[in-house]
Amino acid sequence: MGTGRRRNRVLAAVVGAGLPAGAVLVLRVDGESGQHIPPDRAERHRVQRYHTDFVVLPEPGARPDPPRDLTATPAAGRLRLAWADGLPGGPAPRGAVGYEVRLGERTRLTAAPVTEFDGLPDGVAMPASVRSVDAFGRRSDPIGLPGVVHESWRDGLTGALEEFPDGTRAGWHLSGHPGCVDVGTRAPGERGLPVDVGCGADEAVLSTRAPMTLDGGTGRFTVLTDAAGPGGILTIDLAPGRADRIGTRDPASVPPPVLRVVADDAGVRIGTAPPARRAPRRGAGVAHRFEVRLSPQGVEVAQDGLTVATSSTPVPWTRAYPLVGVRGPDGRRSRVHVTAIGHTGPATPVPTSDEVQVVPATRRVLGPAEQAPGSGISRTPLTRATTARVVATLTADTGLDPGAITIQLGQADLPATPTIPGPFTPGSSITVTADLPTTLLGDNGAPTLSPLVVRAPGATGQTLVQEMYLELDQAPPGWAAPPRTSTRRPTIPALPRTTLTLGNAAGRDLPGATPKSPEADSPPPTSTRPPPNGTPAPRRAWNCSSTAG
Template identity: 30%
Template structure:
């Protein structure tokens, strides 16, 4: 018995040893974690008994009216077709240099050489990735620009310093955006990259627009940019005061022009519909005259108004709002103003309103006689906030509205300014930052400081210290491509939308899946449909290559599902392993 027990015990030891050895080699542990699951980049065709999936039809027709529009270091490409997506290829000396997948009928290649002739091929792409024969055209970029003789200040952002901080400042909420020279294809452009949700950012000109009657024209401002995209807006503001960041409740006297992809609105006039030009850089020009305003797009007047401002000097702001996902990437090719009187510039320090503790090491700002602190504050508290004060290093300074007569309202951005003497410009800590606190009429209430900027007065007798200036941001790269956005709806046998997804009878219904893209998209490998976490349909979209966007109608037998509510989910899979899949889901209800 003892020998038997010993044998068994020995056997257990041996088996345990074998198990341990196997675990050391094959099983995951803290030292040897399991390999990651492979990233899905394909979709297999699949249909269960409750569904009927669509099939590819005839190949799409080739795009018509292919046109190449040359510009400085760029080619704009437009065509006519009615398919969900397109594949656009740029060739030089026969080689494919770039390939883009787009959902619109226009796109732009930047960063080209003006002396090289390029070939562009455009193929229509349907919902299943089928491609048409290509339409082809050839052209060189052109160094020629539109007439800019009426602008005293023009910046093409192609100098050694771009952007020039003495000319342009960026205002945004809590450093959610940055303004830099672009990289790669955008290296000859100014780029604004932001992740600010639905909040706008503003590019401020330090050069004011000064009105002067010259043959009936008072002044003008211009921007050439690819904003607005399909979603979002571009706003041109002329504010009669030192404001940096405003929103839908602008200061009194502000001249505001709002531009979306398909409309423009001038003060004193109704919105005017315009044909979209998304995916392309567009030159917008606002002309102020003694008899009203006019707005021009690429040399063509698109809107007019009889509005004439009463002020003679204003701060130009170029406001940008991005798409619903909050990610904004804007290319700017040129900005122009009819005025060129730029004030002297001293690079400002970092400013913080979140770190107000006293630092052991402090120093005064060098080379300045004082400055104006420009702030944008906001609060939802419905109490009397005015007058405001600003506290710096234990001292309080009065703050006033940036525009006289502007009354604070809760929830809206409110620009204020405070004049600071030189001895108030105390920089704290190793970061050499100006630490501020803004308080309302009740000192216990502090509004949120969304943005703060310091305009400094140089001291001709001394020089500023470069170590005290806020360092410039790193250049911004283009964001990674994303899949088109998806949505769903249920249709009855007549093709009409079923309201609230409430199926009235246990019969066949149609699930319509729509994917709507933009000017640059990731490739789509396929679509999968799940009901209550069970896959019922897989639709590959890679016949000739990845699809871009599209529409798929799937017939569902509602009688195959249990009565009651069900969760339906659509998953979109990219061909690129670095692109996250897209998901959309909805709830539908089946009667008993």
């Protein structure tokens, strides 16, 4: 009996052990073909660079390649070095994530393939070298170049050369949204003209008062600025007329006579043509020299002496007014430096005129018969000017007739002429000028001129005045426009002065009545109850007049 039970237990154990093996055998057989599935033979990898869970350290690998094509661009007191993909068509070194740059005894690390050294003595030779640096901090072999600081880039700029030595924009007009664009105060070590773009979405435009004249169809315009750094935009317009702003950001909005060159992260392009080659990398805060070279064969644009864009279409004019537009990265407050501006050709004297900002009664351009607000301007700036004109920049809209724009100043309707012929696309900027008659100048006349508005047929609610100012010629040296300031005038708190007069019930003054001073003790309140004998109390009236101090 006991033997049979033990036999059954052994049999049950054997059957139980065979069930998993059978299941495995069944799973190893393909259900459709019946073929046996071989077991997995995956290789096992042993991690040699284990650091912590889910972290495997990389291997250093080969050392980075040295950079190629080191170039030096000198300027007054500074030297800019560029190499590798910081030059047009240059390749980035393999394995490089940064660079170590040496100039004389100075060393710096930079992520961009371009850098600039300031505060250098002119005419002194200093060796320069650049090494590639990989992610492990290992350096490549250096590439060397002797650097000599000189001023050869100034050669030939006989027409004009402005380096803004005192940090002001004398001879140049700055156009931008009020409160968003202004000339900043230059800090120690800064050079050129610092332009603060405070709203992060506006463009500052510098326009000259003196034209650039071609010599046999040949000329060169040069600007040295850091505006085309990462996220920034540099715009150069050469226009046959003197304007403060032209078109929009879209090059297609520029009238045909105007030559526009744009430099940004996408490259350098002339007009509406796309960039012909990859743009060299530009470092933040590094000034680059952009040159627009004109000839009868076409237009050529160079960055730091190297050609970056060309066009086979020559310009149709022999004289042009340059405009330089600078814009920082969108959505950021930025400071852009315009270090120098110059051009070739004969020197043209800059007109000696004063600008006086004026505010129109309304920013909207009115129709010819539309009612104008009564606000105007003071005649004070016009009393000592011999000639004067109104300069206004408008935003065009569909239906606007640029040839019929007028500026109403008081009772005078002044024809306003666009400085550049159209056509103009909606949203474009148009600069118009209107000469003031001599009857509005001098000491004779009303102290104010009202209204001051712009009128044009076809004007809509989107036709606006961007800016307006008076340009006064031959103003006496003793008169100058009052300086603009954002500081509020201090005020002194003062209490109102009070005068008391006694009067009767009819409101007439009582002769000989002298009330107490308000500073004296106040009299007891007069009771309105009738006296005990029933006779009414006499009525007294107090007239109080107050004059604010």
